[in-house]
Amino acid sequence: MADELDSGDTAWILASTALVLFMTLPGLALFYGGLVRTKNVLSVLMQCLALTALMTLLWLDFGYTLAFGTEGMVAGEVNLNSFVGSLDKMFLAGVGTDALAGTIPEILFFIFQCTFAVITPALMIGAFAERMKFSAVLLFSALWLFVVYVPICHMTWGGDGGLFWDWGVIDLAGGIVVHITAGVSALVAAIVIGPRKGYPDTPMPPHNLTMCVTGTGMLWVGWYGFNGGSGLAANGAAAMSITVTHVSASTAALTWMFIEWFKHGKPSVLGIATGAIAGLAAVTPAAGVVGPMGGFCIGLASGTICFLASTTLKTRMGYDDSLDVFGVHGVGGFVGTVLAGVFGASAFGGLVDDMAIGSQVGTQLLAALITAGWAAGAGFVLLKITDAIVGLRVDEEAESKGLDLSEHEERGYIL
Amino acid sequence: MKLVQAVIKPFKLDDVRDALAQVGVEGLTVTEGKGYGRQKGHTEVYRGAEYEVDLLPKTLLEVVVRDDQLDTVVATISETAQTGKIGDGKIFVYDVEQVIRIRTGEEGEAAV
Numbered sequence: 001m002a003d004e005l006d007s008g009d010t011a012w013i014l015a016s017t018a019l020v021l022f023m024t025l026p027g028l029a030l031f032y033g034g035l036v037r038t039k040n041v042l043s044v045l046m047q048c049l050a051l052t053a054l055m056t057l058l059w060l061d062f063g064y065t066l067a068f069g070t071e072g073m074v075a076g077e078v079n080l081n082s083f084v085g086s087l088d089k090m091f092l093a094g095v096g097t098d099a100l101a102g103t104i105p106e107i108l109f110f111i112f113q114c115t116f117a118v119i120t121p122a123l124m125i126g127a128f129a130e131r132m133k134f135s136a137v138l139l140f141s142a143l144w145l146f147v148v149y150v151p152i153c154h155m156t157w158g159g160d161g162g163l164f165w166d167w168g169v170i171d172l173a174g175g176i177v178v179h180i181t182a183g184v185s186a187l188v189a190a191i192v193i194g195p196r197k198g199y200p201d202t203p204m205p206p207h208n209l210t211m212c213v214t215g216t217g218m219l220w221v222g223w224y225g226f227n228g229g230s231g232l233a234a235n236g237a238a239a240m241s242i243t244v245t246h247v248s249a250s251t252a253a254l255t256w257m258f259i260e261w262f263k264h265g266k267p268s269v270l271g272i273a274t275g276a277i278a279g280l281a282a283v284t285p286a287a288g289v290v291g292p293m294g295g296f297c298i299g300l301a302s303g304t305i306c307f308l309a310s311t312t313l314k315t316r317m318g319y320d321d322s323l324d325v326f327g328v329h330g331v332g333g334f335v336g337t338v339l340a341g342v343f344g345a346s347a348f349g350g351l352v353d354d355m356a357i358g359s360q361v362g363t364q365l366l367a368a369l370i371t372a373g374w375a376a377g378a379g380f381v382l383l384k385i386t387d388a389i390v391g392l393r394v395d396e397e398a399e400s401k402g403l404d405l406s407e408h409e410e411r412g413y414i415l
Numbered sequence: 416m417k418l419v420q421a422v423i424k425p426f427k428l429d430d431v432r433d434a435l436a437q438v439g440v441e442g443l444t445v446t447e448g449k450g451y452g453r454q455k456g457h458t459e460v461y462r463g464a465e466y467e468v469d470l471l472p473k474t475l476l477e478v479v480v481r482d483d484q485l486d487t488v489v490a491t492i493s494e495t496a497q498t499g500k501i502g503d504g505k506i507f508v509y510d511v512e513q514v515i516r517i518r519t520g521e522e523g524e525a526a527v
Binding site for chain 2: 200203205206260264266268270271274307310311312314315324
């Protein structure tokens, strides 16, 4: 790591930080807000806003140091600090304006990573939308940040001595850290909390697809910072990351659209938007190692597999992952994490010269499965704890009335 | 005097209004509504889940006419609102006992 500040890198990560926050506020908020029914639109916007604020403070006190504190880490040695960071940077101790992380100020690295810690729990709200108590959303997300997000983040991105890092796991911007953790815990939450009242017999179509498409556009744009900033440098690799991200999103969007067109007779707007998000989620881990053709193949795979997961699999299994967090993010993250081990190889146009595809895929798969197992098990326990303390679900009357009025005493639309 | 009430497809409103103006109808009332007839509604698909939507957008048009205008008005609406496809709508005719123009106090056919 260089120990000199590079103003070009710093400028790009400053911009990327804004782009990633733009993904949650307003991108995800509008995307999810449009997908729920009129009576719940504010509840989803509120959860995105409140989680942004809450996660920021949690990241400031213990989150950042537990995720990125490097004390006690020894390259190649497995100890406690392979799983979780140290406490030496609590409340940003020692992280002033002069401290560096590589070629950028560490305080910038802190706030850039903060935006990841914000969007990851926010992704999960789509699975239990329209029925979870607001207090439970806050408590569960806060516990989840420390128990699920922080250790997986540390293991993957903590540097030499981190478990997945030492294994050589490829995860540029969070296929494992963001999408698999959020997607799998979200699925468990959807199952534990149970389906929405009336699901699947009562129609629950999105109340405003215009909002969804607006949000999708913002997420897509924001993803440039998400993947393009994760190399922490303004260079050719960042440009390649953005390019493959764009190619994957475009391919998956069209893939989903054509599948629906063929299957249902019409190319739906929600379909192409969802496909784009699936392509973005899937390319996230791979965007640091694959070339344009890799981006294309990952888009094709995620567009198809996420479509099947969000429609066929969900219907067959009967769970109510209301806004398809697992189907799009969990499955998309998994697909990209595994395929990074294939399309990262130079033989497939990737950027890694000496990659042994078989063993890399094995490593990717193992890390993905461990993460999924932890996100499922720990997620389940945290849901039970939350249930015991504040209760998970609003009562039947409140659910019928809608969370906007029952939880916040406000309405989204006064027409 | 008769009240002619017609349920028509919304996109036919302008055509019907122009045609009625040409046969001497000077005023009418329009309400946007929803409904269905024998054809029922249609299906919408969101992420693979199919929803039956029974209530389709319709326009309710109401006009009070003199008895001697009735046949012309009914024929005009019927011809103009027709597409030949299912869901073109219906026309209902009612007797009207009295009409009063609020501004002048005129009554009966003079107020129509």
